[in-house]
Amino acid sequence: MKQGISVLMDGELHEDEAEVLLGEIRRDGDAHGDWAVYHLIGDVLRQPEHIHRDLGAGVQARMKDEPTVLAPRSRAVTQKVRTVALSAAASVVAVGVVAWMSLQIAPEAAPQLAMQDASMRPVKMAIHPKSNDYLMAHQEFSPAADMTGGTAYIRTVAYSLNEKP
Amino acid sequence: MADREVDQLLVERVQRGDKQAFNLLVTKYQRKLGRLISRFIRDPAEAEDVTQDAFIKAYRALPGFRGESAFYTWLYRIGINTAKNYLLASKRRAPTSTPFDIEDAESFEDATLLHEVSTPENELMSKQVVDVVQSSLQQLPEDLRSALTLREIEGLSYEEIASVMNCPIGTVRSRIFRAREAVAENLRPLLETSKGKRW
Secondary structure: OHHHHHHHHOOOOOHHHHHHHHHHHHHOHHHHHHHHHHHHHHHHHHOHHHOOOOOHHHHHHHHOOOOOOOOOOOHHHHHHHHHHHHHHHHHHHHHHHHHHHHHHHHHHHHHHHHHOOHHHOOOOOOOOHHHHHHHHHOHHHOHHHHOOOOHHHOOOOOOOOOOOO | OOHHHHHHHHHHHHHOOOHHHHHHHHHHHHHHHHHHHOOOOOOHHHHHHHHHHHHHHHHHHHHHOOOOOOHHHHHHHHHHHHHHHHHHHOOOOOOOOOOOOHHHHHOOOOHHHOOOOOOHHHHHHHHHHHHHHHHHHHHOOHHHHHHHHHHHOOOOOHHHHHHHHOOOHHHHHHHHHHHHHHHHHHHHHHHHHOHHHOO
16 A cells, blocks of 8 residues: 555556545555655655644644535536536537438448339440540540439440441 | 646545545645745744644635645645734734745745744754655665655656656656655654654
8 A cells, every 4th residue: 555655645646546545545544654754755855944843633633623524526526527428428429420421321322223123224325436436525524523422323335346336 | 647636536535524534635735834834924833823724724615625726726825814814913914025926836945935843842853854864865776766856856757757767657656665665664763752742
């Protein structure tokens, strides 16, 4: 426990461990003594010319007559809880929005193709050789650059030199 | 967790009705607050009484402490007000030439203006305590002495000390503890002989 006290007074202990250890120190007289001696050492090292006797016993004696104080949870704690709750809620909303958006987009293409009747399926079309030049000249108007959502309107076009009109 | 957060844990315990937790805060800050109050009140016995008064007032006011400032900053204000009120009640004037404000609370190092509880008995005891601590420190191995000095005097974190000493944080933790415990071993017999005298 002594090493824990040493780490605690340096502010290097995790909060849950600190909470447990503080409970033990306040119950254990020897641990309280170690807490006191370690702090005295620190005070001596920082201000050796200003070390005075322990006032703790005097304060403790006077506090026996004091009523026990009770206070509502501090604002700092409440704010901490509120911050965590808001963060969690924001995360859930963000995940929900992303999931909803992906559901809106993803199932579009494949089912629509599957549902198309035979008349809508790609057909083998007879194309005149001159059409080749036409397609080349107008390829910039092709919807291929923006395919999202347009799959249903696409028809496959093929051209072969061996094919005669 | 930072030192301020340790104080906040203790404060919350007190606010839940744990009087013993307040004793830990008194143990921690008694000398710091005592030095502050002795800047106002020259008489050592009076300064000691006023320091105790300030702690009692702080205890009574703790239900209203919301953790918006550090506990010691808040205690510092109570200490100053208690000292000034004491001087007013005694129909004496607080020293107005002493320049200090709230910022001093976190780095109170102005030793030249301080007074001390100066009865011969206390002076002797203070001297013995200081001698034991300093001689014990000098007897420590270099790595332990450096770790403790970097922590207590320079105020470095474990991470910073690990960087300076080029060792893992776990080693820093161990070195500081071993150094403290070695000094405490030499100090305890002296403090125990003076138990009745509240050392």
